Amino acid sequence: MSPRADGTTPGPATPTLASVAQAAGVSRATASRAFGNPRVLRPETVARVHAAARDLGYVPNPAAKALSTGRHGLLAVIVPDIANPFFPPLIGSVEGRADTAGLAVLLGNSAEDPAREHLLMNKLGLQVDGFVLAASRLSDEQIRTHAARRPVILVNRDLPGLPRVLIDTAAGVTEAVEHLAALGHSHLAYLSGPARSWANSQRRKAFRRTAERLGVEPSLLPARISSYAAGQQAVPGLLASGVTAVVAFDDLLAHGVLAGLAEHQVAVPDEFSVVGCDDVMASQTYPPLTTVSARASEAGATAVDLLTQRLEQGARAASDVRVLLDTSLVVRATTAPRP
Amino acid sequence: MSPRADGTTPGPATPTLASVAQAAGVSRATASRAFGNPRVLRPETVARVHAAARDLGYVPNPAAKALSTGRHGLLAVIVPDIANPFFPPLIGSVEGRADTAGLAVLLGNSAEDPAREHLLMNKLGLQVDGFVLAASRLSDEQIRTHAARRPVILVNRDLPGLPRVLIDTAAGVTEAVEHLAALGHSHLAYLSGPARSWANSQRRKAFRRTAERLGVEPSLLPARISSYAAGQQAVPGLLASGVTAVVAFDDLLAHGVLAGLAEHQVAVPDEFSVVGCDDVMASQTYPPLTTVSARASEAGATAVDLLTQRLEQGARAASDVRVLLDTSLVVRATTAPRP
DNA sequence: TTGTATGCGTTATCAC
DNA sequence: GTGATAACGCATACAA
Numbered sequence: 001m002s003p004r005a006d007g008t009t010p011g012p013a014t015p016t017l018a019s020v021a022q023a024a025g026v027s028r029a030t031a032s033r034a035f036g037n038p039r040v041l042r043p044e045t046v047a048r049v050h051a052a053a054r055d056l057g058y059v060p061n062p063a064a065k066a067l068s069t070g071r072h073g074l075l076a077v078i079v080p081d082i083a084n085p086f087f088p089p090l091i092g093s094v095e096g097r098a099d100t101a102g103l104a105v106l107l108g109n110s111a112e113d114p115a116r117e118h119l120l121m122n123k124l125g126l127q128v129d130g131f132v133l134a135a136s137r138l139s140d141e142q143i144r145t146h147a148a149r150r151p152v153i154l155v156n157r158d159l160p161g162l163p164r165v166l167i168d169t170a171a172g173v174t175e176a177v178e179h180l181a182a183l184g185h186s187h188l189a190y191l192s193g194p195a196r197s198w199a200n201s202q203r204r205k206a207f208r209r210t211a212e213r214l215g216v217e218p219s220l221l222p223a224r225i226s227s228y229a230a231g232q233q234a235v236p237g238l239l240a241s242g243v244t245a246v247v248a249f250d251d252l253l254a255h256g257v258l259a260g261l262a263e264h265q266v267a268v269p270d271e272f273s274v275v276g277c278d279d280v281m282a283s284q285t286y287p288p289l290t291t292v293s294a295r296a297s298e299a300g301a302t303a304v305d306l307l308t309q310r311l312e313q314g315a316r317a318a319s320d321v322r323v324l325l326d327t328s329l330v331v332r333a334t335t336a337p338r339p
Numbered sequence: 340m341s342p343r344a345d346g347t348t349p350g351p352a353t354p355t356l357a358s359v360a361q362a363a364g365v366s367r368a369t370a371s372r373a374f375g376n377p378r379v380l381r382p383e384t385v386a387r388v389h390a391a392a393r394d395l396g397y398v399p400n401p402a403a404k405a406l407s408t409g410r411h412g413l414l415a416v417i418v419p420d421i422a423n424p425f426f427p428p429l430i431g432s433v434e435g436r437a438d439t440a441g442l443a444v445l446l447g448n449s450a451e452d453p454a455r456e457h458l459l460m461n462k463l464g465l466q467v468d469g470f471v472l473a474a475s476r477l478s479d480e481q482i483r484t485h486a487a488r489r490p491v492i493l494v495n496r497d498l499p500g501l502p503r504v505l506i507d508t509a510a511g512v513t514e515a516v517e518h519l520a521a522l523g524h525s526h527l528a529y530l531s532g533p534a535r536s537w538a539n540s541q542r543r544k545a546f547r548r549t550a551e552r553l554g555v556e557p558s559l560l561p562a563r564i565s566s567y568a569a570g571q572q573a574v575p576g577l578l579a580s581g582v583t584a585v586v587a588f589d590d591l592l593a594h595g596v597l598a599g600l601a602e603h604q605v606a607v608p609d610e611f612s613v614v615g616c617d618d619v620m621a622s623q624t625y626p627p628l629t630t631v632s633a634r635a636s637e638a639g640a641t642a643v644d645l646l647t648q649r650l651e652q653g654a655r656a657a658s659d660v661r662v663l664l665d666t667s668l669v670v671r672a673t674t675a676p677r678p
Numbered sequence: 679t680t681g682t683a684t685g686c687g688t689t690a691t692c693a694c
Numbered sequence: 695g696t697g698a699t700a701a702c703g704c705a706t707a708c709a710a
Contacts, residue, residue, distance in 0.1 A: 016687055027697045032689060042695060062466040063411065064687030066402035067702045074445075082431040085424065085623075092421035095448045104463060106413075107446040109434045124443060126353075127401040127413075228623040258625035284424075284567040285624045286597035355703055366681045371705060381679060403703030406686050 015056040024052035035060070066127075074128040075307060077300075078108040078120060080135050080194075084226060085252060085280045086296060087134065090155070093300035094132055101308045103129070112194065112225075114138050121146050129311055132303045133157065137196045151310045153303045157198050158322075163306045165299050165323040169199060169277060170206035172292030172327035176247050176275045177210040179290075179329055184338035185245040185273065189219040191234055191257065193226045193249030200249055203277065207247055219243055223253055231256020235264060244338050245273035251281040254289055258334070269336035279330055288332035295325045354395040363391035374399065405466075414646060415463045416471040416639075417447040417456060419533075423565060424591060424619045425635060426473065429494070432639035433471055440647045442468070451533065451564075453477050460485050468650055471642045472496065476535045490649045492642045496537050497661075502645045504638050504662040508538060508616060509545035511631030511666035515586050515614045516549040518629075518668055523677035524584040524612065528558040530573055530596065532565045532588030539588055542616065546586055558582055562592055570595020574603060583677050584612035590620040593628055597673070608675035618669055627671035634664045 021031035026049060033041055034049035052058075066072040077094045079087045095105045106128055110117035114137045121131065130151035136143060140159055146152055147162055154164035180188055190207040193200040204220065211218035219241045223230040231253035238246055238257070248254040254276030258268060266272050268287075276282055276291035302323055310317045360370035365388060372380055373388035391397075405411040416433045418426045434444045445467055449456035453476045460470065469490035475482060479498055485491055486501055493503035519527055529546040532539040543559065550557035558580045562569040570592035577585055577596070587593040593615030597607060605611050607626075615621055615630035641662055649656045 017689095018687080028688085029690085029698075030696055032687095033696085036689075040695070045695080059461070059465055061406075061687050063402050063405035064702090065689075067400075067406050067704090068687080068689040070702080072402065082427050082434065085427075088421050088424075088427045091446070092448060095421065095446055099448075104466070105446050107430070107434055107444050109431060109438075122398065126398055127443070252623060255624050259627070262625060281620070281624065284591060285594045285620065286601060286626075288598070356705095357703080367704080368682075368706080369680055371703095372680085375705070379679070384679080400703050403686090404705080406688090406702085407704045407706085409686080 015053075015058040016061070017058070019056055020049060020053045020058050023056060024049045071311075072127055072129055073103055074106055075103045075130055075132060075304070076106040076108055076121075076124045076128040077132040078110055078117060078134065078136070080110050080112045080117075080137055081226075082107070082109050086250060086278050086294070089280065090134060090296040090300040093297035094304055097301040097304035101304060103304075103308070110137060112137060114142070114196075118142055118146075125150055130307045132300070132307060134300075134303075135197060135199065137194075151307060153307045153310075155299050155303050161320055163310065163319060163321040165302045165306065165325065167199070167294055167296065167299050167325045167327060168202070169292050169294065169327045170202050172329050173203045173206040173247060173277070174210045175329035176290075176292060177207060177214065177216070179331065179335065180245045180247075180273060180275070181211075181214045181216050183245075183273065183335065185216065185243075186338070187217040187219070187241075187243045189221050189238055189241055189243040189246045191221050191223050191231070191238070191246055191248040191253055193223060193253065195224065203247075203249060221246075223249065226250050226252050228252055228256040228259070231258075232260040232263075235260025239264060239266070244271075245275070245335070247275045248277060250278045251276035251289060251291055254291070254334075255281065255285070258287075258289075269334050271339050273335040273338075275329075275335060282330070282332070287334060290332045290335040291330055293327050293330050295327065299325055353400075354392075354397040355400070356397075358395055359388060359392045359397050362395060363388045410650075411466055411468055412442055413445055413467040414442045414469055414471060414643070415445040415447055415460075415467040416473065417449055417459060417475070418473045419449050419451045419456075419476055420565075421446070421448050425589065425617050425633070428619065429473060429635040429639040432636040433643055436640040436643035440643060442643075442647070449476060451476060453481070453535075457481055457485075464489050469646045471639070471646060473639075473642075474536060474538065476533075490646060492645045492649075494638050494642050500659055502649065502658060502660040504641045504645065504664065506538070506633055506635065506638050506664045506666060507541070508631050508633065508666045509541050511668050512542045512545040512586060512616070513549045514668035515629075515631060516546060516553065516555070518670065518674065519584045519586075519612060519614070520550075520553045520555050522584075522612065522674065524555065524582075525677070526556040526558070526580075526582045528560050528577055528580055528582040528585045530560050530562050530570070530577070530585055530587040530592055532562060532592065534563065542586075542588060560585075562588060565589050565591050567591055567595040567598070570597075571599040571602075574599025578603060578605070583610075584614070584674070586614045587616060589617045590615035590628060590630055593630070593673075594620065594624070597626075597628075608673050610678050612674040612677075614668075614674060621669070621671070626673060629671045629674040630669055632666050632669050634666065638664055 021028045034046045038046045108120045134155040276289045278294035279291045282289035282291040360367045373385045377385045447459045473494040615628045617633035618630045621628035621630040
């Protein structure tokens with residue numbers, strides 16, 4: 001056992017609770033209490049231990065603490081694709097909120113692969129206190145199995161019985177269709193995203209329902225995956241279908257559509273209107289994309305809140321929490337009246 | 340000690356090495372060796388232990404292993420800003436490579452704040468085997484202090500004595516200036532990024548050096564931070580300076596410039612040329628941005644390789660490794676001859 | 679080749 | 695209030 005097998009300088013042994021206890025002239029148990037349960041100790045004793053700890057530069061050993069308590073001070077956030085611009089803000093807010101809650105964040109990337117996601121959760125399961133599972137590609141049963149072992153908070157996955165926070169883009173998509181109909185577009189397309197995505201099925205349904213209600217003709221085009229190239233490749237089909245406007249599953253696809261339309265000399269928004277979704281990139285890129293707001297950051301923070309709640313309250317915490325985050329349309333520069 | 344304080348179902352106690360040993364009819368030590376050092380055991384014994392482990396669904400407890408060995412199977416990657424599109428691909432490749440190396444990834448966000456970065460490293464230091472420090476905002480001394488405790492691999496920070504991987508955008512920026520000069524632009528601007536960023540100083544120097552060599556007039560404009568809004572706000576100054584082309588610190592700023600120019604009715608690329616940097620977003624957004632390639636993914640993977648090397652070889656590993664990743668200009672649609 | 683005994687650093691259950 | 699002491703689960707000298 002050579003804890004110094006790496007290239008770091010040995011230096012003096014890192015102080016342990018035992019060192020602190022000795023320096024403070026108390027037992028290890030008392031030293032421990034000075035940190036974890038100071039109220040039961042005489043204030044004077046607490047102060048003495050703290051002083052000793054400070055002098056020695058004592059830092060508690062997380063591994064030992066975890067082994068003893070079963071709590072790791074760690075949370076895992078699993079996403080299908082880190083490179084997809086929807087997730088970084090979500091991850092960022094998870095990290096931020098976790099940090100203030102005293103938790104560190106383990107990052108897992110499932111690469112859109114359910115098998116990989118499952119493996120990842122098994123591997124990480126024993127070293128974290130809980131999971132934030134974003135846009136999971138797992139089956140309901142698999143998720144339930146994992147949730148039986150470790151607390152799991154779902155983001156954008158509506159599984160009854162588990163705490164979940166849902167970004168309800170249906171409202172925004174509905175607005176988008178209304179917006180386009182009001183502009184005179186009578187034939188619209190929805191360019192769909194990942195098949196196993198909850199968000200995608202929500203958006204597709206809202207699109208169709210609203211189109212029918214308003215009496216505009218809906219077309220459904222599959223892009224299968226969310227990528228710039230997929231959006232670009234969907235353009236020929238889009239033009240062939242005869243629509244004059246499209247609602248894309250997300251901003252990434254929308255930008256691909258923009259590129260594809262430019263290739264075909266179709267002007268946006270004069271000849272063709274494009275609506276994205278998630279408002280990620282849309283606010284960081286030119287031209288300003290009309291899109292549906294997403295609130296991914298809020299979703300992440302809320303998920304962490306639910307998790308810490310569950311961690312603190314244990315089984316007493318309500319487990320069937322369902323937080324719905326409302327969305328709305330943000331009209332920018334890629335939609336205009338039908339030509 | 341109630342490891343089940345959360346809402347999970349109790350179920351059968353998770354199997355430990357002791358359970359496996361008992362089931363296989365061997366001692367705990369032998370069971371342990373079956374995993375960590377199988378060569379010293381009779382193959383038959385190894386098989387029996389593995390079978391028992393499989394039947395019981397045994398998963399080694401990372402905390403116990405860490406406490407015993409001092410190795411955590413964890414790596415921390417620290418970035419200044421998760422939301423900045425430069426970092427997600429880097430983080431993703433770190434995660435990917437770490438995963439194949441059997442390491443999990445802890446994510447830290449310094450929010451561009453050196454103090455926060457320092458705190459983060461202190462907090463995480465005891466639970467990881469090493470750090471990948473991307474675009475660190477820390478002082479040289481601080482980095483050295485941390486590196487003395489835990490192996491640190493630097494990305495885009497050139498600190499002699501520490502393993503580092505540098506994305507050498509100087510070459511690409513040089514090409515960009517040459518490209519613009521060849522197009523007839525005789526007065527160029529560099530829109531700079533974060534002051535403490537190594538990448539920024541590299542780019543600024545390359546810009547000025549090349550401009551002087553080619554006899555074109557260089558202007559330096561500060562954006563201070565990398566954001567869409569900052570790029571947008573820099574446009575008035577840009578136009579006032581009389582330049583006809585700009586090289587922005589990164590693609591995010593470049594897109595902001597694009598938006599600002601549109602506001603001022605300046606056509607790109609006909610009246611004004613814009614070059615970005617890092618080729619992130621540029622390939623996912625329309626219009627296609629002329630930019631400098633970045634290879635952030637390769638940088639992340641390489642950093643992990645250097646770290647695992649160091650972890651395996653210990654102090655014998657060469658510590659002054661300096662990996663330089665070359666870059667080049669990618670000409671797309673935002674540059675054209677001077678009007 | 680395998681078993682025995684001990685330590686890793688902390689928390690928690692008893693006593694006192 | 696405080697102090698011994700036994701876990702927690704695993705790895706590893708040392709014996710055999």
